[in-house]
Amino acid sequence: METFDHNALQETLSAMMPGAVFNTNPQFVEAVVPANDLHKFALELKMNSKTQFDYLVCQTGLDKNEELSVVFHLRSTKLNHSCVLKVITSDRINPEFDSVFDIWKSAEFFEREIFDLLGIKFKNHPDLRRLFLEDDFVGYPLRKDFVDNINIVQ
Amino acid sequence: MKFLYDFSILTNSIHQMLAASLSPLWVFIIELVLVGLVFLGFYAILGLFLVYLERRVCAFIQNRLGPNRVGPQGIFQTIADLVKLLFKELFVVRKADKILFNLAPFIVIIASLMAIGAIPYAKGLHAIDLNIGVFYILAVTSLGVVGILLAGWSSNSKYSLLGAMRSGAQIISYELSVGLSLLAVIIFSGSMQLSTIVESQANGWWIFKGHIPAFFAFVIFLIAATAETNRGPFDLAEAESELTAGFHTEYTGIRFAFFFLAEYMNMFLAAALATTVFLGGWMPFHFFDFSGFNYVMDFIPPFVWFFGKTFVVIYIIMLFKWTFPRLRIDQLLTLEWKYLLPLNLLNIIVIAFIVLMGWHF
């Protein structure tokens, strides 16, 4: 069982990431970080001996109608605690975040998937192509405003 | 030496019958056609039977039944398969080299067909009894690699080319071990003529009376011959989990059947050569001086002995294929050049020494 003090972890994280907003989440410590500081904070989270989030469990792109966000589920294999990191943008035309592929290698392909299905771009990503859909596919299917008149039954 | 079953009487009588009524040229032509037809039929039937046998043996090893629906115990299954292959479209890949593409299966199959005539099946029952029989068989079977290389090159497919290159490297390497392990018995018997080698084993097979080195040579021959026929753990040229089907990826219909048949006939040739050279060929099994036992053994016809021994060897080769994983190309070449070849050379020195000192039986 994951036994760690949520409040203590939240305090550590808030000290490490000035500017982060903490949401109430019964399961994880959830921090919303400013998009500009994402790469810096992510690197800090991995490198800092108090947190050591070395395992990126899951990176999810999210579309909540008005805002696009990317959610990171992080876990530390050494300290056995986990947290959730979020970045949010309201720019729907050209959403862009920092890539974290150099911190967690698995991010490279999570980010390609997010780009493929949600159209969120990642700065400095080495190979930002569509992953699942064909290269000439128009639109980003996981967005809420995606309309596919042929295939989707409402 | 007197043999109970001497087929040279039969063949000589046919020859004399023809010679009595026809000119020598016609006798020659008719005998050529007759021998050709007999071997073609023999080749086709044996090939079909070997395919069936392999499927049954493989099924036996794999907890299955194998083909059992077409005919009694499924013996006509391969004939049905052959008919199916005959009706298939002969597909040629675009931009493939058509002439070489068509030529390749014929080279492969002719190479194995040429070798099969030189093997003595019983006393007087062989097409050609060359005084360099072993050398001839080695030379002719090696031609097959040309066909495989051509097939890989002309297919205009990357998988085929890789398979062909693997096959080329493999066959050329293992040719050495095959030749050297056969050389062991050539030193013992003092002849390259296959009939002489067989008759030199009348009082004991070379694998028994050649001390340990002869047994050693037999084991090396079995490994090398398996590799040479692209079978068993050495089927890198086909390697269906890596190269889909290797050099014959692009072949269909009867052209594919030719490759398929040639593979089985090469296996038969390897087994037949092992039988002839190491296991006494068509010679019956004799047990020292138990003349009663030996006399009973003599009554069993020589071709029964020959095919019995050959199929035992074939069964061993099939067991290899269905139990071992495949080697990698570098491991394959390492096995040959670093282990088998030096051991083989050492073995030949030992044998030469034994023969020189006259220690062999």
Added chain:
Amino acid sequence: MVEKREIILGENEPYVINMGPQHPSTHGVLRFELSLKGETVFKVVPHCGYIHRGIEKMCESNTYQQIIHLTDRMDYLSAHPNNEAVSLCVEKALGIEVPERVKVIRTILSELGRLASHQLWWCAFGMDLGALTTFFYGLRDREKILDIFEESFGSRLLHSYICPGGLMNDVHPNFKQRIKDFIPYFRKKLPEYDQLLSGNVIFKERSRGIGMLSLEDAISYGVTGPSGRGSGFSCDIRKSQPYSAYDRVDFKEILFTEGDTYARYRVRIAEMWESMKILEQLVDQIPDGDYTAKMKPIIKLPEGEYYQSVETARGELGVYIVSKGDKFPVRVKFRTPNFSNLFAINHMAVGHKIADLVAISGSLDLVIPDIDR
């Protein structure tokens, strides 16, 4: 006078081979773009998406009960943990405590699924290395497990048996007895696997030191499951975040530190023994009771975000559900184990031969629909 031009083919440019989408050893419609030099691979680019069905998109217009049936189609070789992941996530969101009977049966099913999946992996791994006989030995034993499944759920592959709140229906009366019969049977048959493949010299030569994945890389790439545990990555969700009845059974987390193909092989063989140990402990302790908790016909998750991990036969399966209090989820994300496992292959296969690439991808136990979703 025509100028003479000399073109040397293959001198500097790579010899590119497309392995797949139809290839015997990619285990489905996956394509590797290999750059070769001779036989040596120096770049692998995996191309996936040939079987992308948009399960995550489909989930957004389906109720939670319907989503269960979509999850079967991801990792179809061990379908139970997929169902279980969504069910647990929904139950966690609703705050439902499922009956004890359900917990135990779910655990038994997960372990049976793991056994069946590892058996099929063993078959296919042998095939990848050219030992064709393994396929029939593995399938012989897998058939017994599928028979147990068939008797209880009426299906052999896509069960959709575990649903939010419990199980679809109660297990067959023979269920217990059949598992009791199966365990001693398979205990006798499993050593055959070792005799046929594990002890073979050629097999050892082919798998030892091939496809090295260090612990740091395994964590960084997120390689979980037996593949990760072969590198010493202690990533067993059954141990670290026990769900269902895993907190009351005694089993070892198999860890090997070599990180090569042979280590990954041995992890799976050892896991089969552990799975049988778990089954043995649980099969006599199936309590009586309901096979499902009381559920409303329409499940509406309260607003929020829920995450649940389970351990499938291939690694960590995470389900991330974002709900707005509706009967449809806003977003469902499946963190599938094979997705992360696959992309470590470029790192592992570079410098090896083609035959090794096949062995490495076999040792990762890839199921392509699980990658593409």
